[in-house]
Amino acid sequence: MKKKMLAGAALLSAMALAFTGCAGNTSPGASGEPGDGGDVIKVGFAQTGSESGWRSANTESMKEAFSKENGFDLVFNAADNKQEAQIAAVRSFINQGVDAIVIAPITVDGWDDVLKEAQDAQIPVILEDRTVSASEDLYASWVGLDFEQEGRTAGEWVKENFDGKGANLVILEGTTGSSAALDRATGFGEAIKGTDINVLDSQTGDFTRDGGKKVMEGYLQKYGKDIDVLFAHNDDMGLGALDAIKAAGLTPGKDIQIVTIDAVKDGMTALANGEFNFIVECNPLLGEKAAELVKDVLAGKTVEKKTIVEDQSFTQEQAKEVLDSRPY
Structure with a gap:
């Protein structure tokens, strides 16, 4: 009888230990800060789309940073540059009860309502790449x-090389209403203000190679050999324009000089080959910093409201020197 009682006690003890063990593994924060090898952090990432080489490199950086190996469960959505689809994706993330949301906003406006919904659901939002016009208290960083x-920087190069020559300039703008397009236009305009550089035309190519080619074809039909310099808001539009310039029997980099922003592999190759003349970098490798911000916010740490990643710029000779070592 005594042996049976002892065996029963041992069984109850083992069951209690097993129950305690299971409870310990599933309780929130049981293993310390989120993502430290214990709790998995579920993150929804609303990307703009796949409109350019830069965007592809940015997406790859984000997927690598928010990997399972790093303690994340990533729910990824690319909105094909349609803001209504991107906002719908964010609402889907909220309904799924993710731990945090990361957004690369297609345009600056229209975010107030869905950001408030995320805030009400106590889901922190991190913005990456582009900014929004909504109140800063609606997102964490x-x-x-x-x-x-x-x-x-692009405008200063154009000013240095073309001011005083009465040069004619055309511009390929990025996605209408995006912070990248708006801010780059502002900075460029400030840099060439007061010069004799003549802006013939400025239209959106929507950050795509095809868009850049189509708009440049229109410019060439309208202005022909009067165009001296092209400023493209990104490499892909510049590469599309390059094709249009060649098709028109002109030599890119000589007959029409080309200044772009991004410094992705294809753009840097065109620069090293003398078909582009100057590139301002826009570093797409933001994933590691975004993941760090998500972990810090969820751990209750104070984070900076804005983190700016430094850029470089490249001439043709500099592009030749660094092309083979570029990670994107």
């Missing part, structure tokens, strides 16, 4: 580039 300075 932003990490990205200084688009206005990028435009200013």
Whole structure:
């Protein structure tokens, strides 16, 4: 009888230990800070789309940073540059009860309602790459580039090389209403203000190679050999324009000089080959910093409201020197 009682006690003890063990593994924060090898952090990432080489590199950086190996469960959505689809994706993330949301906003406006919904659901939002016009208290932090300075740097090169020559300039703008397009236009305009550089035309190519080619074809039909210089808000539009310039029997980099922003592999190759003349970098590798911000916010740490990643710029000779070592 005594042996049976002891065996029963041992069984109850083992069951109690097993129950305690299971409870310990599933309780929130049982293993310390989120993502430290214990709790998995579920993150919804609303990307703009896949409109350019830069965007592809940015997406790859984000997927790598928010990997399972790093303690994340990533729910990814690319909105094909349609803001209504991107906002719908964010609402889906909220309904799924993710731990945090990361957004690369397609345009600056129209975010107030859905950001408030995320806030009401107590889901922190991190913005990456582009910014929004909504109140800063609706999101936890932003990490990205200084688009206005990028435009200013491009404009300063154009000013240095074309002021005093009465040069004719055409511009390929990025997605209408995006912070990248708005800020780059502002910075560039400030840099060439007061010069004799004549802006013949400025239209959107929507940050795509095809869009850049189509708009440039229109420019060439309208202005022909009067165009001296092209400023494209990104490499992909510049590469599309390059094709249009060649098709028109002109030599890119000579007959029409080309200044772009991004410094992705294809753009840097065109620069090293003398078909582009100057590129301002826009670093797409924002994933690691975005993931760090998510972990810090969820751990209750104080984070900077804005984190700006530094950019470089490249001449043709500099592009030749660094092309083989570029990570994107």
